[in-house]
């Protein structure tokens with residue numbers, strides 16, 4: 095198996111711990127994997143684990159510019175920009191929509207870094223890939239050596255970051271003497287779920303892993319998960335199609351509400367509950383909707399009393415600073 099050497103950029107291992115008060119409240123055994131603590135406010139969350147592999151590739155290819163895309167509050171765009179600054183590479187962010195009148199949350203943080211930003215009008219997130227290619231061509235014509243960070247950093251390379259994370263989790267589970275019946279996480283562009291699914295196969299886990307989509311349909315996320323897994327097989331030099339899951343990827347798209355980044359009432363309740371019971375912050379775009387799903391699964395008996403459940407906290411709290419306390423909470 096070919097070895098890829100990631101850059102060491104994240105704080106690892108991230109803590110795995112039990113949520114005692116939430117466990118009691120829900121009558122389940124609830125644990126959390128704190129991937130919101132992979133870095134400081136500029137780099138925390140799931141994206142840095144993928145970027146350890148992707149930025150290593152950019153450095154290897156002697157890129158002097160990295161191009162990354164997302165929404166205005168993109169955790170990926172801000173994290174990539176911050177890592178690029180630290181590595182001495184120029185970041186360019188391609189963001190969907192219009193320049194906001196006031197810079198808040200992640201966009202405020204990226205603005206502090208002085209990142210070059212292009213705004214594009216799109217009707218589907220997939221159009222961001224074309225926009226990044228256009229910017230790349232333009233920069234190449236100006237003599238730069240640009241590197242495009244794939245959409246959501248969800249590709250074969252990025253996926254390896256979450257295979258590693260699953261290995262890390264397995265070591266911690268053995269130490270704690272816990273095996274999970276269920277695992278829940280937010281699944282956007284699918285790379286995190288892909289790495290966790292592949293990692294769970296490599297580690298022989300029987301956990302039922304469910305990705306909760308904050309914007310794409312369940313079939314779109316599943317397609318992306320499989321694409322990431324197949325692409326990763328290429329990087330690992332293993333036979334195409336050799337990673338087989340025990341059952342198909344589970345993605346639930348019924349907690350999106352009115353759309354991406356628009357909090358549902360259940361999501362606000364979930365954010366409030368975790369803050370008030372455990373003093374842990376989750377966000378209204380990704381992790382709040384994933385936690386809302388977990389709470390609903392418990393309420394509907396899809397997670398049974400006493401079952402052991404893991405919640406992957408993939409970060410995103412800086413976006414909370416775009417909300418208004420009196421209005422939303």
Ligand SMILES: Cc1ncc(COP(=O)(O)O)c(C=O)c1O
Pocket residue numbers: 139140169170246248280281282283284285286287380381408409410
């Ligand atoms: C906080 C947070 N959680 C989860 C995700 C989903 O990760 P992925 O795109 O790998 O599915 C993202 C992606 O942007 C994110 O920012």
